[in-house]
Amino acid sequence: MTTQMLIELIAVLTAVRDDVPQVMTIDHGRLLPSGPLESTHRSLQAGVRAWVERQTGHPIGHVEQLYTFADHDRLLGAEQGRMIAISYLALTRSHAGETGWRDWYDYFPWENCKTDAGRDCLTIIERLLCKWVAGMDNAAMRVRQWQRCVTLFAIGDMVAWNDELVLQRYELLYEAGLVAEAGCAPESTVPGRAMHHDHRRILATGMARLRAKIRYRPVVFELMPEEFTLLQLQRVMESLSGVHIHKQNFRRLIMQQQLVEETGGIEENTGGRPARLYRFCGEVRQARQFVGTKIPLVQP
Amino acid sequence: MTTQMLIELIAVLTAVRDDVPQVMTIDHGRLLPSGPLESTHRSLQAGVRAWVERQTGHPIGHVEQLYTFADHDRLLGAEQGRMIAISYLALTRSHAGETGWRDWYDYFPWENCKTDAGRDCLTIIERLLCKWVAGMDNAAMRVRQWQRCVTLFAIGDMVAWNDELVLQRYELLYEAGLVAEAGCAPESTVPGRAMHHDHRRILATGMARLRAKIRYRPVVFELMPEEFTLLQLQRVMESLSGVHIHKQNFRRLIMQQQLVEETGGIEENTGGRPARLYRFCGEVRQARQFVGTKIPLVQP
DNA sequence: CTGACTTATACTCAATATGAGCATAAGCGG
DNA sequence: CCGCTTATGCTCATATTGAGTATAAGTCAG
Known part of the structure; x- marks a missing residue:
């Protein structure tokens, strides 16, 4: 009945x-830190910490669960049983000169719409998606899928860009056969580095979760140094969400929520x-543990 | 190295x-529908569907993953290996005369602050928590934990009740030894039915998720009949969140979001x-797949 | 049939929140 | 000094929200 499982x-x-924003990788950027759950691990979180520290030498702070997968792809041979993957999002502060860190947007250039490179990438994607939809037999299907492309990639400014749909966008590109993981030809591939197995998909899940979470929980501060200027905070938020923020409104919101206090210090090199x-x-934060960090995001 | 796992x-x-709002149970309300992942299950979701339908005879609609646990409590004997539990939230429409359904608030009466029974329960909890905190040695600890009680249970109306903190409230009561699962004496137990293992905790997780989700995704409609009046919709939202809604504002919000359309029919028995x-x-919904269902919630 | 009571629906109004911009301050390098 | 940068304070129109009033259209008791 029950088969053996590998977690x-x-x-x-x-x-x-x-x-x-950067992500820790192993195997020259082709894999996320990972390893099997062992009997010595006291809990799942402890297991994640152990593997990350063993593989990257980097201790980690805030950890939260992302998702548990057991797809068809993850079925091992009949003898070995099934494989289950439990993914986690972890946040940490500084990392001076460690190896393994890669930019988020090396893997997802289209998610960085703040930059010219990101916008160029979106132009390419728009063209490829257009071709993909045009090649469909069924007319109703064509309409439906094009609608999906339009909403996910904010084509033709009828719809606004939604920075939280990282996973949905990746899945659409996968379905359209425009990413290397889908086994497509290199010439019809969208820009962006691929990963082994479904690790890029898991990275997309983590990015989406973080983008969603910084809007209603003060998690950004897990990524900030002890002391920071408001512009530094804003730049971190912007780079995580890939969207511009109106400076004065951002300050107003941060201040009126009383999430930060002056240290008295001054940053000179501005x-x-x-x-x-x-x-x-x-x-x-302890007292009002469950307030959010509202941020006034603006379209580019 | 790797031990055998039971999922x-x-x-x-x-x-x-x-x-x-009701939850499907087995074993006379003491367990949630559950069972081991089998090799015949094509996916985790398929496994959940199979177990629920086998144990309750009820087919299910919308399904989403909640959380994966592997706590110390879930460690089996050294020979058998470790036990991992993957929990899911499932939504379904009607159920005429099926057995196994129990009211949410039989298990969590304090979460139903709309009713007098709920408010009475909160009074009892306030008294018990007060006694719990008073019995602590460390003064700093006393302050910290009382602060936690105040924010989670909205004691003394300095803080507003937050309906999404179902899990945090349950965990506080567990820590305080006020629920039967914590192995406390029946006389110092808070009202509310207990469950076996950590199933009441998992129910709390599901309730919290649903309360959070109805605010920004149109999932309520998974629970509604095909046709409904706006008051019926409002009552369902209210009973799920346990909070009153201002009627006119609720209508305004639902209408301006264009989530519903008139069927032309009229409900006479109002x-x-x-x-x-x-x-x-x-x-x-297909077109603008990612809009929310904002609801104007009001304190009682 | 009338009046009390129910729910439905339309509309108003004040308080707040949000988006966008202006203005001034205070450093730098020439 | 000027022209450049970023910091910070303030204004203003608009949108959103919370709360209430007013009216419509049924039921039921007498």
Whole structure:
């Protein structure tokens, strides 16, 4: 009846360096840190921590579960039984000169619509999707799938770009055969680095979760240094979400939510007027544990 | 190295009957439908569907993953290996005269602050928590834990009740030794039915997820009949969230989001003026797949 | 048939939140 | 000094939200 199971733990470990969100990888950027659950692991989280630290030498902070997979793809041979993957999102602060870190947007250039490179990538995608839809037999199907392309990739500015749909966009590209993981020809592939197995898909899940979460929980501060200026905070939010923020409104919102307090320090190297330094209010966070970090996001 | 694993699938199957949210149970309300993942199951979701239908005879609709557990409690004997539980939230429509359905609030009476019974229960809890905190040695700990009680249970109306913190509240009561699952004496137990293992905790997870999700995704309609009046929709939202809604504002929000359309039909048995019947707009939902169902919730 | 009571539906109004921009401050390098 | 940068304070129109009033259209008791 019950077959033997192999449980794999996979981590999307994220940090921000020089305003660029990064993910920890192994195998030259082709795999996320991962390994089987062992009997010595006291819990799933402990197992994730153990594997990440063993493979990358990097200790991790905040950890939360993402998703558990057991797809057809993950079926091993009949003798070995089934494979189940439990994925986690982990956040951490600095990382001076460690290897294994890669930019998020090396894997998902189209998610970085703030930059010209991202917009160029979206132009390519739009063309390829158009071709994909045009090649369908069924007219109703064509309409339906084009509608999907339009909403997911905000084609033709009838729909606004939704930064949280990272996974849905990746899955559409996969279905359309435009990513290397789908086994397509290199010339019809969208820009962006591929990964082994379904690790890029898991990375997409983690990015989506983080983009969603920074909007209603003060998790950004897990990625910030102890002291920071408001512009630094804003740049981190922008790079994570891939969307511009109106500076004055951002400050207003952060201040009125009382998530940060002045340290009294001053950052001089701003390139302009010196900026006040702030720190995250851990105490207030304890008291009103469940407030959000609303951010005024603006379209590019 | 790797030990043998037993994967258990657990479902929080929810429906609404007569404006009361209900959960499907087995073993006289002491367990959620559950069973081991078998090699015949094509996927995890398929396994959940199979177990629920086998144990309850009820086919299920919308399914989404909740959480994967592998706590210490779930460690089997050294020979058998470890046990992992993957829990799912499932939604379904009607259920005429089936057995196994139990009210949510039989297990979590304090979550139903709309009713007098719920408010009475909260009074009892407040007293018991007060006693629990008072019995602590460490003064700093006393302050910290009382702060936690105040925010989670909205004691003393400095903090507003947050209906999404179902799990956090249950965990606080567990820590305080006020629920039967914590192995406490029956006389110092908070009202509410217990369950075997950690199934009540999993139910709390499902309730919290659903309460959170109805705010930003049109999932309520999975629980509604084909046609309904706006008051019926409102009552379902209220009973799920356990919070009152301002009637006129609710209508305004639902209408302006264009989530529903008139069927042309009229419901006569309202006890007052007859009401128009509506249906969920599936087509619009397809087009703008990712809009939310904002609801204007009001404190009691 | 009338009046009390129910629910349905339309509309108003004030308080707040949000998006966008202006203005001034305070550093830099020439 | 000027022109550049970023920081920070403030205004203003608009949108969203919370709360209430007003009216419509049924039921039921007498």
